[in-house]
Amino acid sequence: MDFALSPEADELRLRIRAYVEERIIPLEADPASYDEHENIARPLLETLRAEVKAKGLWALNMPQERGGGGQNMVTLAACYEEMNRSIFGPVVFHGAAPDDGNMRLLNMVGTEAQKERWLQPIIDGKVQSAFAMTEPDGCGSDPSMTYTRAERVGDRWRIYGRKHYITGAESAKHFILMARTGEDDRNGLTAFLFHADQPGWRIIRRIPIMGPEEHGGHCELEFDGLEVTDDDVLMKVGDGLRATQIRLGPARLTHCMRWTGMGRRALEIAMARIETRRAFGATLIEKESVQQLIGQAAMELDIGRLLTMRAAWLLDNGSLARKEISMAKVVVADALHKAVDTSLQLLGARGYSKDTPVEWMYRYARQARLVDGASEVHRMVLANFLRRHAKDFFNWGAGRG
Structure with a gap:
């Protein structure tokens, strides 16, 4: 269970990071970048999507022969995290819900005729x-x-x-x-x-x-x-139930991949502030209480990243990873909220205002404990796994379906 990325996967991750950092994040500060529902404006989205396609960073979860990137789940975990360091990122790269999960399901179980009619236009970005x-x-x-x-x-x-x-x-x-x-x-x-x-x-x-x-x-x-x-x-x-299960497991995990990126960005925004903001004779980062807050949030987020990567590795190795996906879903949803809430607290009024994207993230993050199965449902799933498998719940192998 080696989570080190291949040189090719890491190079892809770094290319995505650079594009997000240099091209997408600066757009978040411009009110003209948003539509009336606080998402990226369509004309801007189409411009960025054309750029991403030209760079070969489009629809990484889809087969190369259909115009995608052909990446496995471990590589997607690292790349989706980088994408969602911007609130606009996933949809720009065609890695956002619900298209991401719908494309995966259609590609896995659709007939060739269904793939041509229903899947290919989604991959191409012609329809939602x-x-x-x-x-x-x-x-x-x-x-x-x-x-x-x-x-x-x-x-x-x-x-x-x-x-x-x-x-x-x-x-x-x-x-x-x-x-x-x-x-x-x-x-x-x-x-x-x-x-x-x-x-x-x-x-x-x-x-x-x-x-x-x-x-x-x-x-x-x-x-x-x-x-x-x-x-x-x-x-x-x-x-239909099988189709639902095939779709929702990986879709829950791709949520986790994206949420870790948003959590990282929230902490980055907070760090930039507390390392320069002075109060009572010292910068905020020198205060022990502040260190406790930021350190706890970073730790919980990294635990979520590791659980996400483990589940991705299991999927790539043929497991359904139901138990591991449920664990990741619960932990990452909580870690995202913790990271964004900590960032808002440390930013003070600036975090509560629209001067940074943190208040946007805060409102978005609350849904994480609800979508694709409430946290309570996933804890129930885990309890039932423990009842059935007892000591084997904690195995080190490829996991149980």
Whole structure:
């Protein structure tokens, strides 16, 4: 379990670091860089994406033959961390949710025809995608609670129900939709593909949220007879739960990869301030209480980085890494919040203001303990692993599924 990057991977990481440092971070201070939802403005995003493509840094998680970078999970962990040292970074490099997870799922399980129709335009950045699973009063962390239903009508499926908090839905063109096709919780869900221009569905509202928003927001959707053919069933009828599990495990881990980068940036902003700011006859960094705060936050963040890298290594070596991904998700979510909260505290009024991106990060960071499974759910998963495997929970091998 050697976490040292290959020379090629480290060179790639350093190229990303340089571009983020020199090109993207300076843009954060310009109000014109933002859209009305506090994300990077579309025209600027398209300019930067063209630059990234020209540098060969685009869609690192996708195969090279489809225009991506073809990198494994360990390399992605290091590179995604560097990307998210800027709040704009992941979407510029095409490494942001939900496209990142949707592309991975489609690439892993889609037919060749589905990859050409549904995946390739996402990889190329021509369309945005969304994953429609969560429901009002229905499934969230528990997909078995899905009540959106697909009924067989002739040679088609007709879909009825509601979804909410669907990230990017207002801007998305390609959707992956989870619906119930049977009563069995394990084999009664199916994943469907549909295009935004198809009739039979609508966006009820873009849900206002506490933090900055991804392009397309977080929306509530209604399905009132959306029709989908068998050609647009992802995997097989009844494989929806498997599709969800295939997507969500790595997607949770890529969240962790990005969050460690944001946490690092928050601490960097704080360090730049406390090393020069003087109070009561000394710089703040010389104060023991300040050292305790910054040291604790840095330690917790690095623990999260190590857990993230371990899970990435296990995925690359064929494990599902469910236990390790849950550990990383809980620890990194907490470490991100700790790092950003510590930075804001040390910056004082400057941190609470919009003079730095820390208040933006603070509002964003609170969602980390909720998205892709609340921390309490992941702790429950870990407890169940411990019950089943006892002493083997702490093994040093390739892990248990």
